[in-house]
Amino acid sequence: MEIYSAIEKREEDYWRQQKAAAAKQHYKARIKLCGLSREQDITTANELAVDYIGFVFAPRSKRYVSHEQAATLKKLLAPSIQAVGVFVDAAPEEIVSLWRLGIIDVVQLHGHEDEDYIGHLRAHLASVACERFPDILATSMPPCPPIFKAFSVKSSADITAAEASSADYLLLDEGAGGTGKCCDWELCATCKRPYFLAGGLTPDNVTAALSLLHPFAVDVSSGIESDGSKDLDKMRAFVTGVRSAS
Numbered sequence: 001m002e003i004y005s006a007i008e009k010r011e012e013d014y015w016r017q018q019k020a021a022a023a024k025q026h027y028k029a030r031i032k033l034c035g036l037s038r039e040q041d042i043t044t045a046n047e048l049a050v051d052y053i054g055f056v057f058a059p060r061s062k063r064y065v066s067h068e069q070a071a072t073l074k075k076l077l078a079p080s081i082q083a084v085g086v087f088v089d090a091a092p093e094e095i096v097s098l099w100r101l102g103i104i105d106v107v108q109l110h111g112h113e114d115e116d117y118i119g120h121l122r123a124h125l126a127s128v129a130c131e132r133f134p135d136i137l138a139t140s141m142p143p144c145p146p147i148f149k150a151f152s153v154k155s156s157a158d159i160t161a162a163e164a165s166s167a168d169y170l171l172l173d174e175g176a177g178g179t180g181k182c183c184d185w186e187l188c189a190t191c192k193r194p195y196f197l198a199g200g201l202t203p204d205n206v207t208a209a210l211s212l213l214h215p216f217a218v219d220v221s222s223g224i225e226s227d228g229s230k231d232l233d234k235m236r237a238f239v240t241g242v243r244s245a246s
Contacts, residue, residue: 029210030217031242032084032196033224033235035063039076041230046078048239051217053081055104058088058111062228063221071103084108084148092121099145100128108148108171118147118166148196153183159191171219174199189213203237210245218242 033045034054045053055070056063065073074083085104087095089111098104107121125144149167151158152174162170172195174183182200194216201209202223209218224234 027214029215029242029245031239032217032219033230033238034084034086034198034219034221035061035225036073036230037063037065037069038230039073040232041235042073042076044230044232044235045081046076048236049078050081050239052084052106052219053077054084054086054108054219054221056086057090057094057098058086060088067098067103070098071101074103082106086110089113092117092124095121096124096128099125100132105145106148107145108150109167110150110171113149115166118149121147150198153187153199156187156190159187162195163191163193169193169216170195171198172196172215173219185209185212188215201238203234203241206238206241207245210242 030051031048032052032054033041033048033050035056036042036045036053037055042053055065055073057067057070058064070083070085077083082105083103084106085095085098086108087110095104095107099107107125109118113121122144129144146168148169148171149162149165150171150173151162151165153159153162153172159172162172170191170193172183172188172191182205183198185197188195188197189212196217196219197209197213197215198219198221200223201218201220206218206220206223220238224238225231226234
């Protein structure tokens with residue numbers, strides 16, 4: 001238990017320092033392009049030098065990718081870009097396995113995962129971190145992948161619940177991901193923690209969103225699609241819109 005406590009303490013300190021450093025720098029929204037599933041999607045993400053891409057591992061999603069597909073795509077991804085695994089009420093063992101294999105760098109929970117689930121997942125990841133990084137206590141890097149938790153924003157009570165989460169970052173959305181519906185920006189503006197703004201963002205409205213809000217990052221999926229697939233021109237236009245606004 002002592003090694004787990006030390007790991008958790010080092011992880012907590014690292015992310016606190018990262019958030020503080022980000023706050024001191026000139027504001028610049030990070031960019032996450034979610035639901036990538038083809039080689040050309042990854043190539044374009046590399047070209048645009050975004051911060052995160054998302055692999056959706058929820059079987060019911062039309063953007064679902066298998067573990068094998070994600071592994072192939074991860075090999076093409078620039079090392080500077082973090083791969084986020086998006087899960088909906090998945091078994092913790094699946095998440096841990098994907099991280100152990102280096103297929104994902106970040107965990108995003110988009111289902112009904114509660115605090116007990118997050119705590120259990122952290123403990124499981126910490127045990128694997130000891131295997132992956134035997135010198136873990138001698139390094140200042142975080143031993144475990146950060147955890148993002150998605151929250152559907154319908155009322156101020158939803159913001160309060162999100163702020164109480166033990167997740168490293170919050171993702172504020174309208175509801176189930178990838179619907180194309182905008183969440184309530186005025187409610188999102190009241191959030192006191194770093195968050196990813198999602199829900200209904202497009203190349204046409206992301207500049208307006210960033211003129212009103214200062215999220216840690218913006219997250220887009222359906223807003224950069226045409227006919228059910230990622231539209232490479234829309235991907236470029238979205239990134240241009242974000243960078244012109246922040």
